[in-house]
Amino acid sequence: MQARPLEGIRVIDYSHFLAGPYVGRCLAALGAEVIKVERPGSGDAGRQHATVLDDQQSGYFLQLNMGKRGVSVNMKDPRGKAFMQRLCDSADVFVENYRPGALEKLGLGYADLSARNPGLIYCSISAYGHTGPDAHRAGFGLIAEAKSGIMQMIGTPGEAPPLLRISLGDMYTGIHAVAAINAALLGRVKSGKGQHIDMALYDTLVSMHEYAVQCYTLSGGRVLPEQTGHDMPTSTLYGVFTAADGYVVIAAQVDDAWRRFAALVESHGGPEGFGSDSRFYSLNGRNAGREEILAVINPWVAARRVSEVLALLDSIDVPCAKVQRIDEVLADPQIQARGMIVEQEHPRYGALRLPNLPFRFSDCDTTIYQVAPDLGQHNTTVAASLGYTDQEIASLEEDGVFYSARVDTSAATA
Incomplete structure:
Protein backbone atom coordinates (compact mmCIF):
# COMPACT_ATOMS: atom_id res chain seq x y z
CA MET A 1 0.00 0.00 0.00
CA MET A 208 -24.03 23.86 -10.32
CA HIS A 209 -26.63 24.94 -12.86
CA GLU A 210 -26.13 22.48 -15.67
CA TYR A 211 -29.06 23.74 -17.79
CA ALA A 212 -31.03 26.54 -16.12
CA VAL A 213 -28.64 29.38 -16.90
CA GLN A 214 -28.14 28.47 -20.54
CA CYS A 215 -31.87 27.84 -20.97
CA TYR A 216 -32.41 31.46 -20.03
CA THR A 217 -29.42 33.05 -21.76
CA LEU A 218 -29.51 31.06 -25.00
CA SER A 219 -33.26 31.60 -25.39
CA GLY A 220 -32.82 35.33 -25.13
CA GLY A 221 -34.57 35.35 -21.79
CA ARG A 222 -37.70 33.54 -23.00
CA VAL A 223 -37.19 30.28 -21.06
CA LEU A 224 -37.23 30.73 -17.30
CA PRO A 225 -36.98 27.39 -15.43
CA GLU A 226 -39.77 26.91 -12.92
CA GLN A 227 -40.97 24.29 -10.46
CA THR A 228 -41.99 21.10 -12.23
CA GLY A 229 -43.13 18.84 -9.41
CA HIS A 230 -42.29 15.17 -9.78
CA ASP A 231 -40.90 14.94 -13.28
CA MET A 232 -38.82 16.96 -15.73
CA PRO A 233 -40.78 18.35 -18.69
CA THR A 234 -37.59 18.79 -20.72
CA SER A 235 -36.51 15.15 -20.25
CA THR A 236 -39.56 12.93 -20.66
CA LEU A 237 -39.62 10.38 -19.10
CA TYR A 238 -37.57 11.23 -16.02
CA GLY A 239 -39.05 11.57 -12.56
CA VAL A 240 -40.64 10.19 -9.40
CA PHE A 241 -43.68 7.93 -9.58
CA THR A 242 -46.05 6.56 -6.95
CA ALA A 243 -46.32 2.78 -6.72
CA ALA A 244 -48.76 0.82 -4.59
CA ASP A 245 -46.40 0.67 -1.60
CA GLY A 246 -43.87 3.44 -2.09
CA TYR A 247 -42.11 5.65 -4.61
CA VAL A 248 -39.81 4.86 -7.53
CA VAL A 249 -37.70 6.94 -9.87
CA ILE A 250 -37.52 6.07 -13.54
CA ALA A 251 -35.00 7.43 -16.02
CA ALA A 252 -36.25 6.49 -19.50
CA GLN A 253 -35.43 9.80 -21.16
CA VAL A 254 -32.91 8.34 -23.62
CA ASP A 255 -34.47 7.23 -26.92
CA ASP A 256 -33.41 3.57 -26.76
CA ALA A 257 -34.42 3.24 -23.12
CA TRP A 258 -37.78 4.82 -23.87
CA ARG A 259 -38.54 2.35 -26.65
CA ARG A 260 -37.77 -0.60 -24.38
CA PHE A 261 -39.81 0.91 -21.58
CA ALA A 262 -42.81 1.78 -23.75
CA ALA A 263 -42.84 -1.73 -25.24
CA LEU A 264 -42.72 -3.21 -21.74
CA VAL A 265 -45.62 -1.06 -20.57
CA GLU A 266 -47.72 -2.11 -23.57
CA SER A 267 -46.95 -5.80 -23.02
CA HIS A 268 -47.86 -5.54 -19.32
CA GLY A 269 -51.28 -3.96 -19.44
CA GLY A 270 -50.64 -0.68 -21.20
CA PRO A 271 -52.68 0.59 -24.15
CA GLU A 272 -52.26 -1.14 -27.50
CA GLY A 273 -49.78 0.63 -29.76
CA PHE A 274 -48.15 2.58 -26.95
CA GLY A 275 -44.79 0.92 -27.53
CA SER A 276 -44.81 1.57 -31.26
CA ASP A 277 -46.08 5.15 -31.21
CA SER A 278 -43.43 6.93 -33.30
CA ARG A 279 -44.50 10.34 -32.00
CA PHE A 280 -42.58 9.49 -28.85
CA TYR A 281 -39.41 8.14 -30.45
CA SER A 282 -37.59 11.48 -30.05
CA LEU A 283 -37.07 13.57 -26.94
CA ASN A 284 -38.87 16.54 -28.48
CA GLY A 285 -41.81 14.32 -29.34
CA ARG A 286 -41.98 12.89 -25.83
CA ASN A 287 -41.77 16.33 -24.28
CA ALA A 288 -44.59 17.54 -26.52
CA GLY A 289 -46.68 14.51 -25.54
CA ARG A 290 -45.67 14.53 -21.86
CA GLU A 291 -49.21 14.78 -20.46
CA GLU A 292 -50.41 11.94 -22.70
CA ILE A 293 -47.46 9.79 -21.61
CA LEU A 294 -47.96 10.52 -17.91
CA ALA A 295 -51.62 9.60 -18.22
CA VAL A 296 -50.44 6.08 -19.13
CA ILE A 297 -47.37 5.73 -16.89
CA ASN A 298 -48.82 7.05 -13.63
CA PRO A 299 -51.62 4.48 -13.32
CA TRP A 300 -49.36 1.73 -14.70
CA VAL A 301 -46.88 2.28 -11.86
CA ALA A 302 -49.60 2.86 -9.25
CA ALA A 303 -51.10 -0.57 -9.97
CA ARG A 304 -47.86 -2.35 -8.99
CA ARG A 305 -45.68 -2.73 -5.94
CA VAL A 306 -42.25 -1.13 -5.97
CA SER A 307 -40.52 -4.50 -6.19
CA GLU A 308 -42.49 -5.47 -9.30
CA VAL A 309 -41.77 -2.17 -11.07
CA LEU A 310 -38.06 -2.48 -10.33
CA ALA A 311 -37.93 -6.11 -11.46
CA LEU A 312 -39.64 -5.31 -14.75
CA LEU A 313 -37.44 -2.31 -15.51
CA ASP A 314 -34.25 -4.08 -14.46
CA SER A 315 -35.11 -6.88 -16.90
CA ILE A 316 -34.92 -4.42 -19.81
CA ASP A 317 -32.03 -2.34 -18.45
CA VAL A 318 -33.96 0.86 -17.82
CA PRO A 319 -32.44 2.82 -14.91
CA CYS A 320 -34.74 2.86 -11.88
CA ALA A 321 -34.62 2.83 -8.10
CA LYS A 322 -36.77 2.82 -5.03
CA VAL A 323 -36.91 6.08 -3.08
CA GLN A 324 -35.21 4.74 0.03
CA ARG A 325 -35.39 5.72 3.68
CA ILE A 326 -32.14 6.12 5.61
CA ASP A 327 -32.56 2.74 7.34
CA GLU A 328 -32.84 1.14 3.89
CA VAL A 329 -29.73 2.97 2.73
CA LEU A 330 -27.73 1.64 5.68
CA ALA A 331 -28.91 -1.90 4.93
CA ASP A 332 -28.26 -1.61 1.18
CA PRO A 333 -25.76 -4.32 0.10
CA GLN A 334 -24.20 -1.89 -2.39
CA ILE A 335 -23.45 0.66 0.35
CA GLN A 336 -22.07 -2.10 2.55
CA ALA A 337 -19.90 -3.46 -0.24
Whole structure:
Protein backbone atom coordinates (compact mmCIF):
# COMPACT_ATOMS: atom_id res chain seq x y z
CA MET A 1 0.00 0.00 0.00
CA GLN A 2 1.19 3.49 -0.82
CA ALA A 3 1.24 6.32 1.69
CA ARG A 4 -1.89 8.44 1.52
CA PRO A 5 -1.42 11.36 -0.90
CA LEU A 6 -1.25 14.19 1.66
CA GLU A 7 0.91 12.57 4.33
CA GLY A 8 3.41 15.12 5.64
CA ILE A 9 1.03 18.05 5.04
CA ARG A 10 -0.07 19.98 8.15
CA VAL A 11 -3.50 21.64 8.06
CA ILE A 12 -4.86 24.12 10.58
CA ASP A 13 -8.64 23.80 10.75
CA TYR A 14 -9.83 27.09 12.25
CA SER A 15 -13.44 26.57 11.21
CA HIS A 16 -16.82 25.68 12.65
CA PHE A 17 -20.14 24.10 11.77
CA LEU A 18 -19.98 22.39 8.37
CA ALA A 19 -18.17 23.64 5.26
CA GLY A 20 -14.76 24.21 6.87
CA PRO A 21 -14.80 21.12 9.10
CA TYR A 22 -15.82 19.01 6.08
CA VAL A 23 -12.74 20.26 4.24
CA GLY A 24 -10.59 19.27 7.21
CA ARG A 25 -12.14 15.83 7.38
CA CYS A 26 -11.49 15.25 3.67
CA LEU A 27 -7.87 16.36 3.96
CA ALA A 28 -7.39 14.11 6.99
CA ALA A 29 -8.73 11.15 5.01
CA LEU A 30 -6.21 11.97 2.28
CA GLY A 31 -3.39 11.73 4.83
CA ALA A 32 -2.86 15.27 6.12
CA GLU A 33 -2.26 16.01 9.78
CA VAL A 34 -5.28 18.18 10.58
CA ILE A 35 -5.27 20.22 13.78
CA LYS A 36 -8.69 21.45 14.83
CA VAL A 37 -8.47 24.75 16.75
CA GLU A 38 -11.41 25.70 18.96
CA ARG A 39 -12.28 28.44 21.40
CA PRO A 40 -12.13 27.62 25.12
CA GLY A 41 -15.28 26.47 26.87
CA SER A 42 -17.87 25.76 24.22
CA GLY A 43 -15.57 25.02 21.28
CA ASP A 44 -17.00 24.61 17.79
CA ALA A 45 -20.73 25.43 17.78
CA GLY A 46 -21.21 22.15 15.91
CA ARG A 47 -20.59 20.32 19.19
CA GLN A 48 -24.10 21.34 20.20
CA HIS A 49 -25.77 20.65 16.87
CA ALA A 50 -28.00 17.72 15.87
CA THR A 51 -28.00 14.53 17.96
CA VAL A 52 -26.15 15.89 21.01
CA LEU A 53 -24.65 13.03 23.00
CA ASP A 54 -23.31 15.02 25.94
CA ASP A 55 -21.99 18.51 26.74
CA GLN A 56 -18.90 17.93 24.56
CA GLN A 57 -19.97 15.92 21.54
CA SER A 58 -22.71 15.58 18.97
CA GLY A 59 -23.11 13.19 16.09
CA TYR A 60 -22.68 16.19 13.80
CA PHE A 61 -19.29 17.03 15.33
CA LEU A 62 -18.16 13.40 15.41
CA GLN A 63 -18.89 13.00 11.71
CA LEU A 64 -17.18 16.19 10.55
CA ASN A 65 -14.10 16.12 12.76
CA MET A 66 -12.95 12.51 12.78
CA GLY A 67 -9.27 11.98 12.15
CA LYS A 68 -8.19 15.37 13.55
CA ARG A 69 -6.13 16.48 16.52
CA GLY A 70 -7.82 19.00 18.78
CA VAL A 71 -6.44 22.06 20.54
CA SER A 72 -8.27 24.81 22.41
CA VAL A 73 -6.47 28.10 22.96
CA ASN A 74 -7.42 31.47 24.41
CA MET A 75 -6.61 33.98 21.68
CA LYS A 76 -7.29 36.91 24.02
CA ASP A 77 -4.08 36.07 25.90
CA PRO A 78 -0.92 37.21 24.05
CA ARG A 79 0.60 33.81 24.71
CA GLY A 80 -2.35 32.19 22.97
CA LYS A 81 -1.84 34.43 19.96
CA ALA A 82 1.86 33.62 19.92
CA PHE A 83 1.04 29.90 20.03
CA MET A 84 -1.31 30.26 17.06
CA GLN A 85 1.31 32.16 15.09
CA ARG A 86 3.89 29.43 15.71
CA LEU A 87 1.33 26.80 14.79
CA CYS A 88 0.50 28.59 11.53
CA ASP A 89 4.20 29.05 10.79
CA SER A 90 4.48 25.25 10.82
CA ALA A 91 1.46 24.72 8.57
CA ASP A 92 0.99 24.07 4.88
CA VAL A 93 -2.74 24.87 4.82
CA PHE A 94 -5.04 27.09 6.89
CA VAL A 95 -8.83 26.63 6.58
CA GLU A 96 -11.37 29.11 7.96
CA ASN A 97 -15.03 29.89 7.37
CA TYR A 98 -15.66 33.13 9.24
CA ARG A 99 -17.18 36.30 7.87
CA PRO A 100 -14.59 38.26 5.84
CA GLY A 101 -12.51 40.47 8.12
CA ALA A 102 -13.19 38.58 11.33
CA LEU A 103 -9.82 36.85 11.54
CA GLU A 104 -7.84 39.95 10.62
CA LYS A 105 -8.81 41.30 14.04
CA LEU A 106 -7.06 38.30 15.64
CA GLY A 107 -3.95 38.57 13.51
CA LEU A 108 -4.97 35.44 11.64
CA GLY A 109 -5.82 36.99 8.27
CA TYR A 110 -4.08 35.92 5.10
CA ALA A 111 -1.83 38.99 4.93
CA ASP A 112 -0.50 38.46 8.46
CA LEU A 113 0.00 34.70 8.22
CA SER A 114 1.47 34.67 4.70
CA ALA A 115 3.96 37.39 5.65
CA ARG A 116 5.34 34.97 8.24
CA ASN A 117 4.83 31.83 6.15
CA PRO A 118 4.94 32.62 2.39
CA GLY A 119 4.25 29.01 1.46
CA LEU A 120 0.95 28.92 3.34
CA ILE A 121 -2.18 28.01 1.40
CA TYR A 122 -4.99 29.91 3.08
CA CYS A 123 -8.53 28.78 2.26
CA SER A 124 -11.47 31.00 3.19
CA ILE A 125 -15.07 29.84 2.93
CA SER A 126 -17.93 32.30 3.35
CA ALA A 127 -21.45 32.89 2.14
CA TYR A 128 -20.61 35.48 -0.52
CA GLY A 129 -16.83 35.52 -0.78
CA HIS A 130 -14.33 38.26 0.08
CA THR A 131 -15.29 40.61 -2.77
CA GLY A 132 -18.50 42.12 -4.09
CA PRO A 133 -21.27 44.19 -2.49
CA ASP A 134 -22.51 41.33 -0.28
CA ALA A 135 -19.14 40.19 1.03
CA HIS A 136 -19.84 41.61 4.49
CA ARG A 137 -23.17 39.80 4.90
CA ALA A 138 -23.65 36.73 7.07
CA GLY A 139 -25.10 33.62 5.54
CA PHE A 140 -25.55 29.88 5.70
CA GLY A 141 -26.16 27.19 3.12
CA LEU A 142 -29.89 27.88 3.25
CA ILE A 143 -29.30 31.48 2.17
CA ALA A 144 -27.13 30.44 -0.77
CA GLU A 145 -29.64 27.76 -1.81
CA ALA A 146 -32.40 30.36 -1.91
CA LYS A 147 -30.40 33.03 -3.76
CA SER A 148 -28.85 30.63 -6.27
CA GLY A 149 -32.10 29.81 -8.07
CA ILE A 150 -31.89 26.14 -7.11
CA MET A 151 -34.57 26.27 -4.45
CA GLN A 152 -36.98 28.09 -6.77
CA MET A 153 -36.89 25.20 -9.25
CA ILE A 154 -37.81 22.38 -6.85
CA GLY A 155 -41.12 21.38 -5.36
CA THR A 156 -44.70 21.50 -6.57
CA PRO A 157 -45.89 24.42 -8.71
CA GLY A 158 -47.84 26.92 -6.67
CA GLU A 159 -46.37 25.81 -3.35
CA ALA A 160 -43.45 27.19 -1.35
CA PRO A 161 -40.19 25.44 -2.27
CA PRO A 162 -39.19 22.73 0.21
CA LEU A 163 -36.02 22.66 2.25
CA LEU A 164 -33.39 20.45 0.64
CA ARG A 165 -32.70 18.70 3.99
CA ILE A 166 -29.05 18.20 3.07
CA SER A 167 -26.45 20.95 3.27
CA LEU A 168 -25.86 21.20 -0.45
CA GLY A 169 -24.15 24.59 -0.37
CA ASP A 170 -21.75 23.71 2.42
CA MET A 171 -20.80 20.26 1.14
CA TYR A 172 -20.44 21.31 -2.50
CA THR A 173 -18.34 24.32 -1.54
CA GLY A 174 -16.32 22.15 0.82
CA ILE A 175 -15.35 19.56 -1.78
CA HIS A 176 -14.48 22.34 -4.26
CA ALA A 177 -12.25 23.80 -1.56
CA VAL A 178 -10.55 20.40 -1.20
CA ALA A 179 -9.89 20.38 -4.94
CA ALA A 180 -8.58 23.94 -4.90
CA ILE A 181 -6.30 23.25 -1.93
CA ASN A 182 -4.79 20.22 -3.62
CA ALA A 183 -4.25 22.22 -6.82
CA ALA A 184 -2.58 24.98 -4.81
CA LEU A 185 -0.33 22.44 -3.09
CA LEU A 186 0.72 21.16 -6.50
CA GLY A 187 1.25 24.69 -7.74
CA ARG A 188 3.44 25.45 -4.73
CA VAL A 189 5.81 22.71 -5.80
CA LYS A 190 6.60 24.81 -8.88
CA SER A 191 6.31 28.34 -7.47
CA GLY A 192 7.37 27.83 -3.86
CA LYS A 193 4.56 30.14 -2.84
CA GLY A 194 1.17 29.69 -1.26
CA GLN A 195 -1.93 31.72 -2.03
CA HIS A 196 -5.36 32.73 -0.79
CA ILE A 197 -8.29 30.61 -1.94
CA ASP A 198 -11.60 32.49 -1.69
CA MET A 199 -14.59 30.12 -1.77
CA ALA A 200 -18.21 31.30 -1.61
CA LEU A 201 -21.30 29.16 -1.03
CA TYR A 202 -23.30 31.36 -3.39
CA ASP A 203 -20.68 31.01 -6.15
CA THR A 204 -20.53 27.25 -5.99
CA LEU A 205 -24.28 26.76 -6.10
CA VAL A 206 -24.62 29.05 -9.10
CA SER A 207 -21.89 27.00 -10.78
CA MET A 208 -24.03 23.86 -10.32
CA HIS A 209 -26.63 24.94 -12.86
CA GLU A 210 -26.13 22.48 -15.67
CA TYR A 211 -29.06 23.74 -17.79
CA ALA A 212 -31.03 26.54 -16.12
CA VAL A 213 -28.64 29.38 -16.90
CA GLN A 214 -28.14 28.47 -20.54
CA CYS A 215 -31.87 27.84 -20.97
CA TYR A 216 -32.41 31.46 -20.03
CA THR A 217 -29.42 33.05 -21.76
CA LEU A 218 -29.51 31.06 -25.00
CA SER A 219 -33.26 31.60 -25.39
CA GLY A 220 -32.82 35.33 -25.13
CA GLY A 221 -34.57 35.35 -21.79
CA ARG A 222 -37.70 33.54 -23.00
CA VAL A 223 -37.19 30.28 -21.06
CA LEU A 224 -37.23 30.73 -17.30
CA PRO A 225 -36.98 27.39 -15.43
CA GLU A 226 -39.77 26.91 -12.92
CA GLN A 227 -40.97 24.29 -10.46
CA THR A 228 -41.99 21.10 -12.23
CA GLY A 229 -43.13 18.84 -9.41
CA HIS A 230 -42.29 15.17 -9.78
CA ASP A 231 -40.90 14.94 -13.28
CA MET A 232 -38.82 16.96 -15.73
CA PRO A 233 -40.78 18.35 -18.69
CA THR A 234 -37.59 18.79 -20.72
CA SER A 235 -36.51 15.15 -20.25
CA THR A 236 -39.56 12.93 -20.66
CA LEU A 237 -39.62 10.38 -19.10
CA TYR A 238 -37.57 11.23 -16.02
CA GLY A 239 -39.05 11.57 -12.56
CA VAL A 240 -40.64 10.19 -9.40
CA PHE A 241 -43.68 7.93 -9.58
CA THR A 242 -46.05 6.56 -6.95
CA ALA A 243 -46.32 2.78 -6.72
CA ALA A 244 -48.76 0.82 -4.59
CA ASP A 245 -46.40 0.67 -1.60
CA GLY A 246 -43.87 3.44 -2.09
CA TYR A 247 -42.11 5.65 -4.61
CA VAL A 248 -39.81 4.86 -7.53
CA VAL A 249 -37.70 6.94 -9.87
CA ILE A 250 -37.52 6.07 -13.54
CA ALA A 251 -35.00 7.43 -16.02
CA ALA A 252 -36.25 6.49 -19.50
CA GLN A 253 -35.43 9.80 -21.16
CA VAL A 254 -32.91 8.34 -23.62
CA ASP A 255 -34.47 7.23 -26.92
CA ASP A 256 -33.41 3.57 -26.76
CA ALA A 257 -34.42 3.24 -23.12
CA TRP A 258 -37.78 4.82 -23.87
CA ARG A 259 -38.54 2.35 -26.65
CA ARG A 260 -37.77 -0.60 -24.38
CA PHE A 261 -39.81 0.91 -21.58
CA ALA A 262 -42.81 1.78 -23.75
CA ALA A 263 -42.84 -1.73 -25.24
CA LEU A 264 -42.72 -3.21 -21.74
CA VAL A 265 -45.62 -1.06 -20.57
CA GLU A 266 -47.72 -2.11 -23.57
CA SER A 267 -46.95 -5.80 -23.02
CA HIS A 268 -47.86 -5.54 -19.32
CA GLY A 269 -51.28 -3.96 -19.44
CA GLY A 270 -50.64 -0.68 -21.20
CA PRO A 271 -52.68 0.59 -24.15
CA GLU A 272 -52.26 -1.14 -27.50
CA GLY A 273 -49.78 0.63 -29.76
CA PHE A 274 -48.15 2.58 -26.95
CA GLY A 275 -44.79 0.92 -27.53
CA SER A 276 -44.81 1.57 -31.26
CA ASP A 277 -46.08 5.15 -31.21
CA SER A 278 -43.43 6.93 -33.30
CA ARG A 279 -44.50 10.34 -32.00
CA PHE A 280 -42.58 9.49 -28.85
CA TYR A 281 -39.41 8.14 -30.45
CA SER A 282 -37.59 11.48 -30.05
CA LEU A 283 -37.07 13.57 -26.94
CA ASN A 284 -38.87 16.54 -28.48
CA GLY A 285 -41.81 14.32 -29.34
CA ARG A 286 -41.98 12.89 -25.83
CA ASN A 287 -41.77 16.33 -24.28
CA ALA A 288 -44.59 17.54 -26.52
CA GLY A 289 -46.68 14.51 -25.54
CA ARG A 290 -45.67 14.53 -21.86
CA GLU A 291 -49.21 14.78 -20.46
CA GLU A 292 -50.41 11.94 -22.70
CA ILE A 293 -47.46 9.79 -21.61
CA LEU A 294 -47.96 10.52 -17.91
CA ALA A 295 -51.62 9.60 -18.22
CA VAL A 296 -50.44 6.08 -19.13
CA ILE A 297 -47.37 5.73 -16.89
CA ASN A 298 -48.82 7.05 -13.63
CA PRO A 299 -51.62 4.48 -13.32
CA TRP A 300 -49.36 1.73 -14.70
CA VAL A 301 -46.88 2.28 -11.86
CA ALA A 302 -49.60 2.86 -9.25
CA ALA A 303 -51.10 -0.57 -9.97
CA ARG A 304 -47.86 -2.35 -8.99
CA ARG A 305 -45.68 -2.73 -5.94
CA VAL A 306 -42.25 -1.13 -5.97
CA SER A 307 -40.52 -4.50 -6.19
CA GLU A 308 -42.49 -5.47 -9.30
CA VAL A 309 -41.77 -2.17 -11.07
CA LEU A 310 -38.06 -2.48 -10.33
CA ALA A 311 -37.93 -6.11 -11.46
CA LEU A 312 -39.64 -5.31 -14.75
CA LEU A 313 -37.44 -2.31 -15.51
CA ASP A 314 -34.25 -4.08 -14.46
CA SER A 315 -35.11 -6.88 -16.90
CA ILE A 316 -34.92 -4.42 -19.81
CA ASP A 317 -32.03 -2.34 -18.45
CA VAL A 318 -33.96 0.86 -17.82
CA PRO A 319 -32.44 2.82 -14.91
CA CYS A 320 -34.74 2.86 -11.88
CA ALA A 321 -34.62 2.83 -8.10
CA LYS A 322 -36.77 2.82 -5.03
CA VAL A 323 -36.91 6.08 -3.08
CA GLN A 324 -35.21 4.74 0.03
CA ARG A 325 -35.39 5.72 3.68
CA ILE A 326 -32.14 6.12 5.61
CA ASP A 327 -32.56 2.74 7.34
CA GLU A 328 -32.84 1.14 3.89
CA VAL A 329 -29.73 2.97 2.73
CA LEU A 330 -27.73 1.64 5.68
CA ALA A 331 -28.91 -1.90 4.93
CA ASP A 332 -28.26 -1.61 1.18
CA PRO A 333 -25.76 -4.32 0.10
CA GLN A 334 -24.20 -1.89 -2.39
CA ILE A 335 -23.45 0.66 0.35
CA GLN A 336 -22.07 -2.10 2.55
CA ALA A 337 -19.90 -3.46 -0.24
CA ARG A 338 -18.49 0.00 -0.91
CA GLY A 339 -17.70 0.62 2.75
CA MET A 340 -19.75 3.79 2.82
CA ILE A 341 -20.56 3.45 6.51
CA VAL A 342 -17.43 3.71 8.65
CA GLU A 343 -17.39 2.03 12.06
CA GLN A 344 -15.40 3.59 14.88
CA GLU A 345 -14.94 2.67 18.53
CA HIS A 346 -15.38 5.65 20.83
CA PRO A 347 -14.06 5.52 24.41
CA ARG A 348 -17.35 6.89 25.82
CA TYR A 349 -20.04 6.11 23.28
CA GLY A 350 -18.92 2.69 22.14
CA ALA A 351 -19.48 1.68 18.52
CA LEU A 352 -20.19 4.54 16.11
CA ARG A 353 -21.52 4.18 12.57
CA LEU A 354 -21.10 7.30 10.44
CA PRO A 355 -21.04 8.10 6.70
CA ASN A 356 -17.70 7.47 5.03
CA LEU A 357 -16.17 9.65 2.33
CA PRO A 358 -16.42 8.46 -1.29
CA PHE A 359 -12.66 8.45 -1.97
CA ARG A 360 -11.48 5.16 -3.46
CA PHE A 361 -7.81 4.67 -4.33
CA SER A 362 -6.40 1.48 -5.78
CA ASP A 363 -3.39 1.42 -3.48
CA CYS A 364 -4.19 3.24 -0.21
CA ASP A 365 -6.96 3.26 2.37
CA THR A 366 -8.54 6.64 3.15
CA THR A 367 -11.04 5.40 5.73
CA ILE A 368 -10.70 7.30 9.02
CA TYR A 369 -10.87 5.14 12.14
CA GLN A 370 -9.72 7.84 14.59
CA VAL A 371 -12.66 9.48 16.37
CA ALA A 372 -13.17 13.23 16.59
CA PRO A 373 -11.14 14.86 19.39
CA ASP A 374 -12.42 16.09 22.72
CA LEU A 375 -12.03 19.81 23.25
CA GLY A 376 -8.33 20.55 23.70
CA GLN A 377 -7.43 16.85 23.75
CA HIS A 378 -4.11 17.31 21.95
CA ASN A 379 -2.91 20.61 23.41
CA THR A 380 0.19 19.01 24.86
CA THR A 381 1.26 16.95 21.86
CA VAL A 382 0.73 19.77 19.37
CA ALA A 383 2.56 22.30 21.57
CA ALA A 384 5.44 19.84 22.00
CA SER A 385 5.69 19.47 18.22
CA LEU A 386 6.26 23.24 18.05
CA GLY A 387 9.11 23.09 20.53
CA TYR A 388 7.32 24.07 23.72
CA THR A 389 8.89 22.56 26.83
CA ASP A 390 6.97 20.57 29.43
CA GLN A 391 7.31 23.49 31.84
CA GLU A 392 5.98 25.99 29.29
CA ILE A 393 3.05 23.74 28.45
CA ALA A 394 2.21 23.26 32.12
CA SER A 395 2.27 27.03 32.64
CA LEU A 396 -0.03 27.62 29.66
CA GLU A 397 -2.46 25.03 30.99
CA GLU A 398 -2.36 26.39 34.53
CA ASP A 399 -3.00 29.95 33.34
CA GLY A 400 -5.91 28.95 31.12
CA VAL A 401 -4.22 29.76 27.82
CA PHE A 402 -4.77 26.12 26.90
CA TYR A 403 -8.21 24.72 27.66
CA SER A 404 -9.17 21.06 27.78
CA ALA A 405 -12.50 19.50 28.64
CA ARG A 406 -12.63 17.17 31.58
CA VAL A 407 -14.46 14.11 30.35
CA ASP A 408 -15.19 10.76 31.95
CA THR A 409 -13.80 7.94 29.82
CA SER A 410 -14.32 5.23 32.42
CA ALA A 411 -17.29 3.67 30.69
CA ALA A 412 -18.51 3.43 27.12
CA THR A 413 -22.17 3.50 26.24
CA ALA A 414 -23.88 1.96 23.27
